[in-house]
Amino acid sequence: MLKRFAIAAAILGSLPAVALAHGPSRQKVEESVEINAPAAKVWAVVGNFQDMSWVPAVAKTEGKGGNKPATSQASNDGATRTLTLKNGGVIEEMLDDYDAKDMTYSYEITKVDVKVLPVNDYSSHITVTADGDNKSTLEWKGAFYRGYMNNDPPPNLNDEASKKAVEDLYKSTLAAVKAKIEGGK
């Protein structure tokens, strides 16, 4: 028995250092909702990077830089925001691209604990498209790797679990935005 332990310890000891490489398959989530309201009205609700109050899970948005994306690509000086969730979790994000005319912006998560959202290297696009004068589509797209760095993830941090967490967030949020705007609140 002891010998077996010693062998196991020797094998573990000989393993290479953990390199913290993300999962091999990037996950993709795309959700959209049709809203019976003009696109400009929907954009007025979701188009301010410094205000994530339209996401029910978010308690507070604090940030700086307004809606100004990074000036040069490597400078990392884009607008930032820190989201405090109702459950106490914190997510830090940076604006990568912003186009008010096309009613779209993209951002990335710069810091999040996998216990808050089980993702790594997460980037996202939010877009409003007009479908005539009084109808529009709000789309939320995310690209990310699973919560577990390295091979053979535990079930709570594997590809499926990470994808489900983001899907649930997008779906519940889009439904809430639709209800809020159509309800006139």
Place this chain on the structure above:
Amino acid sequence: MRISLRFSAAVAVLLFGGLQSAALAGEALTTNQPDDSLSFVDLTAMKEVARIKVGGKPAGIALSPDKSRAYITAPDSKELVEVDAVKRIVVRRLKLGGGPLGIAMHPTKQEIYVADWYTHKILIIDAVKFAVVGEIAVGKSPSGLAVTPDGSLLLSADRESDAVSIIDIASRKRIASIPVGKHPFGITIDPSGKRAYTANVKSDDVTVIDIPARKVIGHVPTGRRPYVVALADGRGFSTDQYGGSVTVFDLATLAPIKKIRACDHPEGIEADSSDSNVYVSCWGDDVLLRLDPTALKITGKAAVGDGPRAFGKFLR
């Protein structure tokens, strides 16, 4: 008489048709990772003509020197998958373990190289026996692989080491490690075998390496999160994943020329052998784009399966 004449005309059409497609790159093969499939795109019509199931979340791709076979890495099932690109069927599967991702094939030898993302080594696979015959230790999380056209050197972009390994293929030993930008992912060698270009995901630039001198010549700024570089018509083209762009730069001066708005998460990119077109795989939009490397315009688009990565050489 009349019948035989018609018959030989048909044979001539078939022959010339075949020759033409071989010279101009007739097909693109995209590994559609979330879809578990491989798309075959006819590049003349810019249309997907077939899609086959591969499984294991396929990502990396390499073609045999005669382009009749495709070798695909499946990181989820930890396999190497051999596809008959003419018959469009999966021929063999080989369990590798670890995290197979980047892949390249030797230009003349029946040897395939697979980078293991998690165990920091490159596996050597005999393409005839379809078995692992050796391995080479490199830096951390090797990603992109490329072989010099003379078949003497193998280069690996070691992502977590911020370096490129140079491997002597004959002795199967790493003979140099060159520091580059942050998190190099794709690596491309020019037709002369003198220069290599890495796309550095975390420093948003391309590192240019002088291969014989084993040193860095310079860096080119790109859009956010560059993935791979293609070379055509004296220019370099990087796919910028977060930027959604293709950054074009001059290979002589290394000065940026233009940023072309492309698609959501452009990834695999390759020029055809005549430098007439550059093809870009768009992971986010599920399309293959055709880009004119001289006019610097998108000239065509073909829908493919969900999440095409095409990480490697994918034109035949």
